[in-house]
Amino acid sequence: MAWVVLVFSGVLESVWAVALGRSQGFSRLVPSVVFAVALVASMVGLGYALRSIPIGTGYAVWVGIGAVGTALAGMVFLGESASLLRILSLLLVVAGVVGLKLFH
Numbered sequence: 001m002a003w004v005v006l007v008f009s010g011v012l013e014s015v016w017a018v019a020l021g022r023s024q025g026f027s028r029l030v031p032s033v034v035f036a037v038a039l040v041a042s043m044v045g046l047g048y049a050l051r052s053i054p055i056g057t058g059y060a061v062w063v064g065i066g067a068v069g070t071a072l073a074g075m076v077f078l079g080e081s082a083s084l085l086r087i088l089s090l091l092l093v094v095a096g097v098v099g100l101k102l103f104h
Contacts, residue, residue, distance in 0.1 A: 006058055009042045010066050013066030016039040017070045046062050053104070
């Protein structure tokens, strides 16, 4: 169950990161509220998962999921570059996250 919570918390990290950018310095209400709720939920989930997953593995997986998710959201929804090298770089991050899980 801790791994499921960790993955969900990593996804929420992407949500709060995108919402932070969309809040325009906390001047827009809805993205600011989404940011706050997703941030708290993500941290609570990370804290729960780290009760049974080692900190180094758990934190790296959480950050990796968040980084890849945020980069993909930027490419798909925000018009950021989706070059081959960027996609290959994200695949390397995913490979690292999978490796951390497999060799945990």
